[in-house]
Amino acid sequence: MTKHAVTVLGLGLMGQALAGALLRAGHTTTVWNRSPGKADALPGAVVAGSVAEAVAASPVVIVCVTGSAAVREVLDAAGDLDGRVVVNLSSGASREARETAARHGRYLDGAIMAAPSDIGTPASAIVYSGNRAAFDEHEHLLRDLGAATFLGDDPGLAALHETAVLGLMYGILNGFLHSAALLRAAGVPAESFVPFAGAGIETVAAWLPGYARQIDEGRYPPVDATLDTHLAAIDQVVQESVAAGVDSGPPAFARELARRAVAAGHGGDSYVSVIEQFQAPDKERS
Template structure:
């Protein structure tokens, strides 16, 4: 039985369909729209209402969740008045575009929350799915319970661009871990060691680094870089060995060279005896 707050979902790709399904399971009357209407068939069979146009879908509910391919598509579907509606945009984009869209929604009479989904579609609707939102706190508070149907919600602040900024930072973090693992797999592959065989050591190393993060975060915030686990010079010696080994093995050496170049710049800037976190100053530069 649908007894919750009515919700509209615009966009029914893998993630949009998962969002609509989670609202349905939580008992929210759910209106959906998608350019390809066949993508709504399963949701309609489960109780969703298919709108004939984005405008009709927007008119059907006070909370409008948008999850489409890009901000150009967002502009296409958010056509017309938004009087009294709260738009929750879960489309990936940049902070500047999120702020501009918030202004446009306000000009047309609506409220705006930007959001990022830190989960795969299969996890949406469970506590494992984390969704980060930014925008006016009162708007988030008013709809926190409904949005909780999608997963664990985090409100990052009133600036609508904060969600996208966090998403950019998290993507860089994930790519850094994944590229490091793949670079390691390429090195080990030359010795006939499979990536699967390396996995226990890799997971232990990632867990060890995760344990360092609270202390590293404080150092980055404070601008003080004690050499608790080795100096930049010590790391540079190891980086030189990795670069030389990659060159001798014939595997790609671009990532190790980049890491070494950043450490060399930190050393030149007076941080030879500092800890590894001193590299944050290099990442802060243009």
Template sequence: MTSSEHDHAGSDQAGSVTLLGLGLMGHALAGTLLAAGHPTTVWNRSTDKGTDLISRGARRADSAGEAITAGSLVIVCITDNNAVRELVRPLAAELRGRTLINLTSGSSSEARDLSDWAAQHEIAYLDGAILAAPTGIGTYEAAILYSGDKDAFDQHNPTLRKLATPTFLGNDPGLAALHDVAVLGMMWSILNAFLHAAALLQSAGVSATALTPVLQGGIATTAGWLAGYAEQIDTGVFPGDDSTIATHLAAMTHLVDESSAHRVSTDLPLQIKAVADRAIAEGLGQSGYAAMISQFRSPE
């Protein structure tokens, strides 16, 4: 963001923020807040991190409790939620009346547990999932998903907009974490499919570099199907007018055979085919591809 974009994103008076945790992501968050004009207090368990932030105007607290009392908004971004619980539970008195935003990766059940604890101690709680690399923080291309206390989200939205594009998912504090793992699952599925495809074509002397534009086109085409498939899933109606699961299964068999013939692992193709086999066994052969959602709702 340019300086003018920062001003537009948060025309409110820059409030004091505390950042607990100065790993790569925490450091990026703190640096962005400083650049946006927020009085920023930082704390990290090991004191060797964040020296450059101090030179730029951040205040280093000697303890997490001291850091918390310096900011009306407290952001924690550390190793995992076990570490978050260990850190914040003894500091309930210091956090009372403040907003705690947890940007630590974790599970939806952990987020709900932390939210329940926060409510008991009059702490406004938001759980967040960062969909960006540390280098992307402070740009509109970066996204952070939030769930939990809507009033706290609305109150601090001008500040959150300076970190990344914020999206509020709902009052259930577990929604951000659940969306996070869903996005990661899709990402890993695409990357594993890319690696398998590269291995398959490499066996025929085609470089991964040459293959990539073809795959990118295929990914773009597939992405265009998602909105229609999503509507089918929500309505429970799966017309097979473009291609049926039975038709897809025939092509999946070709993928398995080609992989075997070229001495490439068949693990992924067989896993893909197994889902279609189960769907057809349940009588879904003439349904559209999205009907296989049933196999993910009730896995074997």
């Protein structure tokens, strides 16, 4: 296997995991962190005294720091990046990824869909977007961090996918917490609800491929039930929440979206038609 020199800037939990996976794969790995002591956990790594020194050591530079401001600060201190591939695996907004790509031509933005402990194992998945030639050239290196998927030339796509997954994750978690609160009000332990919650999540997951096709086609034929039927079920959740003294805000929001979709003529369509309400212009809530 071909081994390469690679630099990792940032040694938080994820940065250490990335550097560790590269070292285990046999790559010459140079690291830098604002607090140099964090490199002690990476035997075999070359510890650079500055960002510029770390960048000069390798043709591929992986950045994993906290926040877009830190990314800018680190790259501004990097010195000459000409000819080098910058792979930014820090979390950030899609707009920020596009702005960074405009300053660094051979740029890949990445979103890590894994925990630090999974990096370098089959459980790890990372999506990338940006410079396709840079991805193709170094795909074998990136695969030593986990399954690597290229999403497209738009540098913002990786960050956008990460945000979409986070939105889904918190929607599921808050749905579980609201349900657990509803049951706890009746003295039911959350642990006993877990099997039912898991089965419900699996049921919804099985709907997703068909629902995705409806979204892409812009047609919403009812399959499991019409939106009118779903609206009645959501209203039941709202009423039960009020009766139990549990915050009815989450299901009430879902009911409002469904009501708006029904008013727009989608009562006989599938629940997926509610997507039109999500795509209506909105103001950011602070």
